[in-house]
Amino acid sequence: EAGVTQFPSHSVIEKGQTVTLRCDPISGHDNLYWYRRVMGKEIKFLLHFVKESKQDESGMPNNRFLAERTGGTYSTLKVQPAELEDSGVYFCASSQGLGKPPDTANTGELFFGEGSRLTVL
């Protein structure tokens, strides 16, 4: 089974440019999350999709960040225009649909991609 994949693995852009990060969750996972880790600090929540709907976007830092999940499959996170402080590693994670353990079909586990490292110069 394919895991969570993210693209690109590393992006270097100049301040003011636009970058779009993509995440393909595990097939069948309704929940998709974006997290960010800046300069070795904690992993901070950005937002959470359930299927194509934004369940919680309280962690989005400002309106320069736009996330979409058309059709409830893959998701994109666009940063426009990028600023220096946006540099960091952006993680995507997915998990199965809502349900409560110990249903073995719902492990409650987040499966992470390898992250997209963004460097803004």
Next chain:
Amino acid sequence: AQSVSQHNHHVILSEAASLELGCNYSYGGTVNLFWYVQYPGQHLQLLLKYFSGDPLVKGIKGFEAEFIKSKFSFNLRKPSVQWSDTAEYFCAVNAYYGQNFVFGPGTRLSVLP
């Protein structure tokens, strides 16, 4: 709001030493608790998790963690570490299955051969 703290930023041990990494969370209700690990150059992966039942949970690679509700703690332990355990370890909490996970700042473990 939930928060997670981890006691140590960087831990350095020799092989065969015992390990305990502290994790405390702040949330008054029922929580699910997790430890994730990120080995160098790899993605975050689950070590172990607690939902309910026996507060002592066992994970992969000989790790275990104990949930102490009265202390809001979920410390990670391993009796004898190996060089291959060198990684960064993250404690995480979510208040309800499927909802947002809150991560601690991470503890970097370096095991000297």
